[in-house]
Amino acid sequence: MKVHHVLFAAALSLNMTAALAQDAHAHEPGHDGRIVLALTPDERAMILDEMRLFLDGVQKMTGALGQQDMPAVADAARGLGQKMAHAVPPALRAKLPAEFRQLGFSVHRDFDQIALDAGSMQDVSYSLTQLSATLQKCVSCHAMYQIQTPAFSARH
Structure with a gap:
């Protein structure tokens, strides 16, 4: 998986243009009222890949948690923490609205905290409460943003 991110980052760095990064239409409201993040197909794929990793x-x-296996909870949460956020290329990060980035970093920090607390507290209920609060951030983000490629945006 890390090789995928490294290869993607290299390809993205070679293909980025200043005009695309400064696209004035990148954050306009979409047809459903959510803010459209106009990304290249590779950028969109990377963000969606990260979301699938979150879901997994x-x-x-x-x-x-259902098995009360707190070391496994901590391990899974740790994999979703800040180290995952650092895999996003700086050029892509710069294209995303500040609120989107802040929410994303907050979610990564939450998973790091869940990992720490699951390992030290061993409290299923507490970890579930933390996970619920983190998932609310995911729900908020999905309600606020949609990701489209410029070709897709132009057709709609």
């Missing part, structure tokens, strides 16, 4: 990690966490 949350599934692992909930399964482990």
Whole structure:
């Protein structure tokens, strides 16, 4: 997975243009009222890949919580923390609205905290409460933003 991110970052760095990064239409409201993030197909794929990793990690966490396997909860949460956020290329990060970036970093920090607390507190209920609060941030982000590629945006 890390090789994928490194290769993507290299390709993205070679293909980025200043005009695309400064696109004035990148954050206009979409047809459903959510803010459109106009990204290249590779950028969109990277963000969606990260979201799928979140979903996979949350599934692992909930399964482990059901088994009261707190080391597995901590391990799954740790994989979704800040180290995951550092895989996003700086050029892509710069294209995203500040609120989107802040929410994303907050979610990564939350997973780091869940990992720490699951390991030290061993409290299923507390970890579930933390996970619920983190997932609310995911819900808020999905309600606020949609990701489209410029070709897709032009057709709609």
